[in-house]
Amino acid sequence: MILDIDFVRAQFPQCSDNPEHVFCCNAGGSYVAQPVIERMQHYNQHTRVQPYYAFTPSQEAGQAMDAARQGWALALNIEIGELTIGPSTSMNSYVMAQALGAAWGPGDEIIVTQQDHEANIGVWRRKAEEKGVTIREWAVNPVTGLLDPADLDQLLSDRTRWLFFTHCSNLIGTVNPVADIVQKVRSQGTAKVCVDAVAYAPHHICDLKALGVDIYLFSLYKVFGPHQGILYVNGQLSDQLLGQSHYFTQNVDSKRYNPAGPQHAQIAACRGVLDYFDALHLHHGGKAGDSAAVKMAAIHTLTFGHETILARPMLEYLNQSSKARLLGKVHCDDGDRAATISFKPLRKSSADVTTLMRKDGIGTENGNFYAPRVLKNLGIDIDDGVVRVSLLHYNTLKDVERILVSLDSAL
Ligand SMILES: Cc1ncc(COP(=O)(O)O)c(C=O)c1O
Numbered sequence: 541m542i543l544d545i546d547f548v549r550a551q552f553p554q555c556s557d558n559p560e561h562v563f564c565c566n567a568g569g570s571y572v573a574q575p576v577i578e579r580m581q582h583y584n585q586h587t588r589v590q591p592y593y594a595f596t597p598s599q600e601a602g603q604a605m606d607a608a609r610q611g612w613a614l615a616l617n618i619e620i621g622e623l624t625i626g627p628s629t630s631m632n633s634y635v636m637a638q639a640l641g642a643a644w645g646p647g648d649e650i651i652v653t654q655q656d657h658e659a660n661i662g663v664w665r666r667k668a669e670e671k672g673v674t675i676r677e678w679a680v681n682p683v684t685g686l687l688d689p690a691d692l693d694q695l696l697s698d699r700t701r702w703l704f705f706t707h708c709s710n711l712i713g714t715v716n717p718v719a720d721i722v723q724k725v726r727s728q729g730t731a732k733v734c735v736d737a738v739a740y741a742p743h744h745i746c747d748l749k750a751l752g753v754d755i756y757l758f759s760l761y762k763v764f765g766p767h768q769g770i771l772y773v774n775g776q777l778s779d780q781l782l783g784q785s786h787y788f789t790q791n792v793d794s795k796r797y798n799p800a801g802p803q804h805a806q807i808a809a810c811r812g813v814l815d816y817f818d819a820l821h822l823h824h825g826g827k828a829g830d831s832a833a834v835k836m837a838a839i840h841t842l843t844f845g846h847e848t849i850l851a852r853p854m855l856e857y858l859n860q861s862s863k864a865r866l867l868g869k870v871h872c873d874d875g876d877r878a879a880t881i882s883f884k885p886l887r888k889s890s891a892d893v894t895t896l897m898r899k900d901g902i903g904t905e906n907g908n909f910y911a912p913r914v915l916k917n918l919g920i921d922i923d924d925g926v927v928r929v930s931l932l933h934y935n936t937l938k939d940v941e942r943i944l945v946s947l948d949s950a951l
Pocket residue numbers: 567568627628629630631657659660706708709710736737738739758759768769910
């Protein structure tokens with residue numbers, strides 16, 4: 541079964557808004573699916589009151605928020621009490637640093653990577669420094685930017701409390717083998733695992749119990765939805781942690797790790813992403829009664845297959861070019877390469893290349909994308925940074941052809 545790209549693009553109003561524009565900055569934030577827009581509109585038009593009171597619009601508002609939470613818990617195969625929908629991943633990781641760090645002290649160790657976005661490094665490092673905890677760094681390969689799980693053997697010890705790493709770097713684009721890494725950590729001690737999936741979730745919504753992680757975070761504004769962050773905290777772990785909201789909401793699942801308080805309309809609209817997935821699945825031969833696991837796996841096969849078709853010519857071009865240094869894996873044959881493609885132009889600045897590409901209607905950007913540490917370790921200037929072309933399943937081969945023509949001329 542191949543992806544019906546016309547059906548897909550019809551679900552995203554922005555795809556037809558400006559057909560001449562090639563949008564390839566998806567890792568910064570995706571287009572929003574039509575059902576999300578409709579749910580947001582409905583909430584604001586009909587139920588824009590404080591939710592969960594006894595009168596009718598308020599009850600409906602609460603039901604819309606509950607439906608979103610229930611749907612996402614099912615999609616991720618977690619208990620609803622293990623789910624927080626907070627303002628963003630950066631805010632969620634900041635809050636979790638306060639919750640986890642309360643129990644840290646001298647003698648403890650944490651491991652952070654050189655590959656992550658700063659949202660999954662800085663907060664943990666700062667808390668560790670405050671608590672006298674030793675920070676160990678999982679280094680990237682200085683040429684490719686890849687992480688080697690074998691390096692963990694030297695870093696893990698019986699003092700390790702947490703390992704923080706990314707499911708897929710927002711610059712390197714290669715998917716780290718989360719389940720294998722979790723197994724390695726479990727076999728070597730009692731350390732817990734926190735995974736930032738912000739750059740991976742737009743490509744695949746995972747079964748979190750199958751992955752075996754303790755904490756997992758991603759942002760729905762990059763997964764066709766509203767500006768909200770999904771936070772999973774394993775229930776047994778959560779029972780041992782300090783809640784971070786008011787003393788009287790500490791034990792309310794939806795508020796425990798959300799001191800900002802739930803953003804009502806946005807949370808209700810989160811359900812629209814799942815409506816979109818349902819429509820996509822049904823349109824491609826799925827059944828209404830399919831389990832969440834079957835549905836997400838089928839969607840992943842479809843969308844990843846399409847994204848691989850988009851990524852392949854980009855990677856081939858950049859890999860053979862003498863005018864650019866491609867980061868991460870140079871091919872997508874192993875099924876572990878997202879279509880998030882970063883490169884350093886070798887004869888021009890990254891800023892000059894993106895300026896030229898924008899003149900051709902190519903919506904791309906350059907910089908460090910809040911992941912300066914990985915660039916520093918690859919010897920790349922963190923201000924000019926790299927050019928990043930990030931594609932999702934609503935992009936087309938025609939988009940890629942236009943990007944390549946423009947890129948070739950810009951380089
Ligand atoms: C890999 C990665 N992690 C974390 C974040 C932070 O997410 P948020 O913008 O929701 O705080 C981003 C944002 O770009 C990201 O790309």
